[in-house]
Amino acid sequence: MTDMNKEDKALRRALAADKRVLPSNFTFRTMNRIMQAAQLREERKQRQFTTACVAMALVVIVVGIGVCYHYLGNLFKGLLTVDSFVSVKPLIGLFVITFFYTINHWITGVCKRKYPHLL
Amino acid sequence: MKEKELHIIKKVLQGNTREYEYFIDRYGKQVFTLIVRIVTSEEDAEELTQDVFMKAFEQLKTFKAESSFSTWIYRIAYNTAISATRKSNRYSLLMEDQYLQQVGDEEVDGLLDSEDEELTDKLYNAMQKLSMEERTLLTLFYYEDKPLAEVAEVMGLTEANVKVRLHRTRKKLYVMIKNETYD
Numbered sequence: 001m002t003d004m005n006k007e008d009k010a011l012r013r014a015l016a017a018d019k020r021v022l023p024s025n026f027t028f029r030t031m032n033r034i035m036q037a038a039q040l041r042e043e044r045k046q047r048q049f050t051t052a053c054v055a056m057a058l059v060v061i062v063v064g065i066g067v068c069y070h071y072l073g074n075l076f077k078g079l080l081t082v083d084s085f086v087s088v089k090p091l092i093g094l095f096v097i098t099f100f101y102t103i104n105h106w107i108t109g110v111c112k113r114k115y116p117h118l119l
Numbered sequence: 120m121k122e123k124e125l126h127i128i129k130k131v132l133q134g135n136t137r138e139y140e141y142f143i144d145r146y147g148k149q150v151f152t153l154i155v156r157i158v159t160s161e162e163d164a165e166e167l168t169q170d171v172f173m174k175a176f177e178q179l180k181t182f183k184a185e186s187s188f189s190t191w192i193y194r195i196a197y198n199t200a201i202s203a204t205r206k207s208n209r210y211s212l213l214m215e216d217q218y219l220q221q222v223g224d225e226e227v228d229g230l231l232d233s234e235d236e237e238l239t240d241k242l243y244n245a246m247q248k249l250s251m252e253e254r255t256l257l258t259l260f261y262y263e264d265k266p267l268a269e270v271a272e273v274m275g276l277t278e279a280n281v282k283v284r285l286h287r288t289r290k291k292l293y294v295m296i297k298n299e300t301y302d
Contacts, residue, residue: 008231008261011292014242015262020161022151022168027143030169034176038136 046115053111057104064100068093124188132180143172146189149263150196156258157200157251167203171196186272193265193273197255204251219290227293238296245295253288260285 071093130138150171155164175192182191230238246254252274259265259273260281271278 008289010233010235010238010242011231011257011289012261013236013239014246015257017239017243018152018156020151020155020164022147022165026147026151026165026168027140030143030147030172031137031140033169033173034139035136037173037176042134 049115053107056107060100060104060107064097067096067100071096121184121187125184128179128182128188131176139172139176142175142188142192146192147172149189150192152262153193153196153255153258154200156246156254157197158204159247163203164200167199168196171199174199190269190272193259193269194275197273200255201251216287219287219294222290222293227289230293230296231289241296242292245292248295249288249291253284253291256281256285256288 127138127141147168151164151168154167154171155161158164158167171192174195182188246257255274256270259270260267265273267278267281271281274281276284
């Protein structure tokens with residue numbers, strides 16, 4: 001087998017004879033296309049984030065209502081009895097409400113910082 | 120250079136899209152040169168070159184810096200051009216291996232290293248009859264002066280395979296010139 005690093009001058013000349021070149025505004029046109037694609041991608045990302053935030057908020061609300069009903073339902077039913085006031089269940093309920101309130105506050109904060117224009 | 124390019128890639132991924140212009144300015148001409156030799160039509164090549172930079176931009180986060188950016192974009196360019204050309208099912212001249220084996224290396228070396236200016240046009244025409252893989256090999260190795268290892272990486276071949284194919288392609292060109300089957 002021959003040495004591939006040799007000159008092969010005629011072959012190089014023939015390859016260089018092809019004078020076709022890119023038009024001068026190629027970079028400008030390509031960058032326009034890329035900027036448009038980047039903008040679309042950003043908009044899609046923001047839509048996905050908003051949808052995720054809404055879904056998360058709904059889950060938190062539904063779970064919160066469920067938990068409150070589970071722990072505090074009997075409390076409201078038996079508000080008239082003295083025993084219910086000394087029960088520990090309301091304390092758990094209050095803890096759960098505080099917990100979800102904190103999560104909600106945190107998510108709102110993140111949204112405000114990262115995507116203020118969406119709120 | 121590699122560090123500078125990695126820094127630009129990081130900035131583009133952080134949302135500074137304008138920085139991507141550097142890669143189009145730096146590699147646009149080279150990518151076009153490779154594609155135009157594969158697809159032959161100048162208009163198609165320009166369109167495909169744009170597609171290559173779009174693809175590279177969209178896949179930029181998958182760039183692992185295991186190879187240089189140039190090798191990576193050449194690979195995308197090669198695959199894009201090959202896919203586009205396969206659809207058009209372009210004709211290329213086939214030659215039996217046994218026939219090529221009869222050709223001596225010294226004769227091939229003598230012809231392809233010749234200073235004869237008239238040979239340039241003949242070789243240019245003969246190259247149009249080669250397959251797209253063969254034209255890619257010649258462009259990357261002789262025109263872009265890429266080392267064998269990089270040519271192999273771009274084309275998804277082994278280095279030994281690239282050597283064998285280059286050797287065959289040179290012989291094929293020699294046969295076409297001698298038999299005047301390049302027009």
